[in-house]
Amino acid sequence: MMPLPWRRSVRGRLLLLILTPILLTLAALIALTAYWTTTYTNRQLYMKVASDLAVARSTLQLMQDRQLENLELLGHTWSLPPYLLHHDRGALNALLQDMKSRYRVDFLRILSPDELLDLASTPSGTQTNVNRLLGGNSIKGLSVLTPSEMNEIDPDLPQKALTQIIQTPRAKPTDRTFEDRGMFVRTLHPILDANGQLLYVLDAGLMLNNNLEFVDQIRDLVYGQDALPERGIGTVTLFLGDTRITTNVPVDLNYDLSDTGFIRAIGTRISSEVHNRVFVEERIWLDRAFVVSDWFISAYEPLYGLNNELIGVLYAGFSESPFFEMYLRTLGEMGLTLTFVLLISAILVWRSANHLFHPIQRIHTSVMAVRSGSNQTRIGQLRNEDEFSDLAHQFDSMLDELDARQETIRQAAERLEQKVKERTLSLQLKTEALEESLELLKATRAELFTKEKLAVLGELTAGIAHEINNPAAVILGHMDLLQSELGPSASLVQEEIDTVIEQVYRIRAIINNLLQYSRPGQVIDQLHTLAVNDVVKDTLALVRHALDKKCIQVQQNYEYLGEIEGNRQQLQQVLINLLLNAANAMPAAGNIWVSTHAWTTHDGAPGVEIRIRDEGVGISEDVQARIFEPFFTTRENGNGLGLSISRSLARRYGGDITVSSTLDTGSQFSIFLREKAVINQEDEETMRQLLSGFGVV
Incomplete structure (x- = not known):
């Protein structure tokens, strides 16, 4: 393949020589800029979305605290007549409806001590929580209620909580078509008499299913005006299981941001990657994630219920595309600027090369003549007394000395070849010795590794020998006591008793044998x-x-x-x-x-x-x-x-x-x-x- 014309020209090569570092610098600068920009931007974005998630978490916690404060205030200021609780349920329900509207909750009920005990057998209740209420302690947090539990509280709640599940890209496959459970901010506050005895329990809950006020309030707080770039979308979501029960994530990201009536992605499901991190590993997701139909800078956090069971996920995030567009635009502007600088530099280098390379052309002519076999050709004296003149003089002197040195070079080559053979043989011998040393090192390392494990085994054996002998003695004592207490009836289980005693003695014999490893002559x-x-x-x-x-x-x-x-x-x-x-x-x-x-x-x-x-x-x-x-x-x-x-x-x-x-x-x-x-x-x-x-x- 023939070389390109510009590569045969000294001017072209000089231009290439000068421009290559500039090109490499340009590429390195663009790469470093891209790396620094990406690293810094990603770090800032992830720090922001983590902060957004913290605000959402605090808001959810604040809702729980306010609900508990309302019930505590109600408990201090409200004296419930006994006849309402035990006889007149109609008047009691009317009173609770009024309180429910005042405190803006979806249900408010009163549980008697007997009804409280029944709460332990429901899916959302545990005996531990009941014991805390009986002890006078309030309980607050998130609670998931089944349709039957909601129907028992209020027949309207199951329909209000019902959410249709929508097929979602990148989500795990599912056969479920509806989410019929309800997630509530729930508070249970005990009311005690003067003697500290439980009179009744106030049970209040605010449904989060389709609760748009909750997510929109956090969105407006975190992603207000100028918080995101143009066309940036900030979103907050609450998941029950892996299903969105309330969100301001739009189904179509191309909607008009000024339009408040957009279609929300309620009923869509979490992506499989996030599902594995949050539900399987129970860890926070802080990374980019696919949300419904596009990529978002996302933060997901597991949510736990009153019984410390994983019930859902809290999400905060914003669209990635505006930041990506800004990133590309920045790189494009920098690339255009550096390309312009490179073009100006190339023009200046080419013009300077025309003045510089006239003496080089003469040197080149002489060199080509020598190359063709003319040993008598010389460059001679140049007009300019500069580096090229010195180069020409040195080149001529070199040609004069070249013939004299040919024989010296040949002799040196022969001596060098002999030394190479000697050094090669020595190197082979040393290589063989090194391989033997490496094999020995590997064997020694394996032996040391095994001895370290045996040392750990010795420590473990010492601990077992010390800790097992005492329980073995207790077992033998209790077996003797059991046999004595049973009397003649012990014959019915005598075989089992003998087996237990035999195995305990076997355990003690094994322990004694382990201890005798350190006693010479007794094995x-x-x-x-x-x-x-x-x-x-x-x-x-x-x-x-x-x-x-x-x-x-x-x-x-x-x-x-x-x-x-x-x-x-x-x-x-x-x-x-x-x-x-x-x-x-x-x-x-x-x-x-x-x-x-x-x-x-x-x-x-x-x-x-x-x-x-x-x-x-x-x-x-x-x-x-x-x-x-x-x-x-x-x-x-x-x-x-x-x-x-x-x-x-x-x-x-x-x-x-x-x-x-x-x-x-x-x-x-x-x-x-x-x-x-x-x-x-x-x-x-x-x-x-x-x-x-x-x-x-």
């Missing part, structure tokens, strides 16, 4: 001759209830008929852990295979292999590589210690635990134990040091 005293098959059968009886609960059948096969040297409680602990893990790995009913087989160690010593195989979901290769690490777990409620402790117990006596698994097929854990236990002194010493470091000695 051998805990070893006994065990009939492996009997231990397995007894263990299955202990977990039978858990397996039957999941409809899991255990298939047993005992090929090994010998005995081993070990600790019964520790072996049962390992078996229980593996059996329960197998059950948890099976999402439905199925089979677990338990079998024993003769096994021989690598040094020829006899032993037994206990296999536990399930039909679970299986274990991936990545998880298999880490499954025995302390604190590694894939279960939400797991602690990652079961398999680690189980393998540690097996290895302590010269055995081991292995796993093989296939995804969607199942897993098999194998426990290998010697007939004659061989204490792992290194593991024993490590565990003693860990536990003694945390005071368990």
Whole structure:
């Protein structure tokens, strides 16, 4: 491909050389300006919308405070005759209607103590709130009432609260067509007699469904004149669940801002992104969001009811498009200004280049002649005594010295090539040494990581040993007391009592074994001759209830008929852990295979292999590589210690635990134990040091 003509010209190259930094500066300036403008503007917009949301929240809180003040004032100044409360309901209702109009609420009623107790069984009531009212404390906040609750208060309320749900872009799919619940600013104020006894409770509520005055008041307060750019729209919304029950968000953003009769987006729903943040994570949304039909700078905040349940969302925000238009206009004006400056600079550079490059043209002619093979060509003396004259002189001198230096360069090249070969060989050797060091570093790091986990395990074991022994003693004492109190009747549950006592002793034995990790020479005293098959059968009886609960059948096969040297409680602990893990790995009913087989160690010593195989979901290769690490777990409620402790117990006596698994097929854990236990002194010493470091000695 032939180069462009201007690229073959020195003038063109000089122009490009000079203009390139200017162009790069222009691009960087525009990019930085865009970044700074966006960052600063977004920060200011999000700070503003957060402030707007705070005003909306304060206004809602103020409504609650004023309603409570009105009821407190009414309670202080209003003495209710007993006959109105208990006999003349007609006169009482007329009186309440007058008070309701005066205090501008949607309902006002009086609850007797008996009616107050019935409130605890309604969806919007709890026993905690009833107890607070009985204790003389007022309750205020937001409350959601069902149609049946509203109908019981006032038959007109359900129809007033009814809101048709409108299909909304970017909202989660729903089959609901109406929102028939009502959200109220609700206050319950107890009236006490002179002795502090509850006479009755004033219950008042202001419905927020279709309450345009609430949202318009906040909008006028926050987004008044000149608060937003031209065509900017400020909005406030109250959601019941994910449905707008009152809002000044318009359905059509192109409406005339001076028109107060625009169609409001009541009945539309919140976008799925905001739904996940507010309703699932229960966090405040402070970002741009899609609102009905356009993007808004938005702030959403969860709303909680009197029972501390999430009932809705409070929203404040304003349209994004006016700010985006201002942003684009600013960038356009800056771009035009810088482009004009760049054009003027290019013209000046081109004119100066014509005067500057006449001497360069002569130098260029001589250089091209040398390039074509004429070693005798020289530039000669130039008319101007400047840098170009010095350049010409130096160029001529260079040509004179060029031939003399060719041989020197060739010899230097040969020496350099030899040195490169030597340095390359040295570098290869150092690289190999470095790779070996890295492998050693990785292994050392993995070892340190495991030791840190074991240190944490030692601390945890010390705490468990200290905290469990006392409750175990209390359980044994109470079981003795229970057996004594039951007398002859204890025979009916004697098996269950013996099982509880046996398991408590097993717990204490496990704790004692954990503590003995730090006592040299005492582990051998805990070893006994065990009939492996009997231990397995007894263990299955202990977990039978858990397996039957999941409809899991255990298939047993005992090929090994010998005995081993070990600790019964520790072996049962390992078996229980593996059996329960197998059950948890099976999402439905199925089979677990338990079998024993003769096994021989690598040094020829006899032993037994206990296999536990399930039909679970299986274990991936990545998880298999880490499954025995302390604190590694894939279960939400797991602690990652079961398999680690189980393998540690097996290895302590010269055995081991292995796993093989296939995804969607199942897993098999194998426990290998010697007939004659061989204490792992290194593991024993490590565990003693860990536990003694945390005071368990």
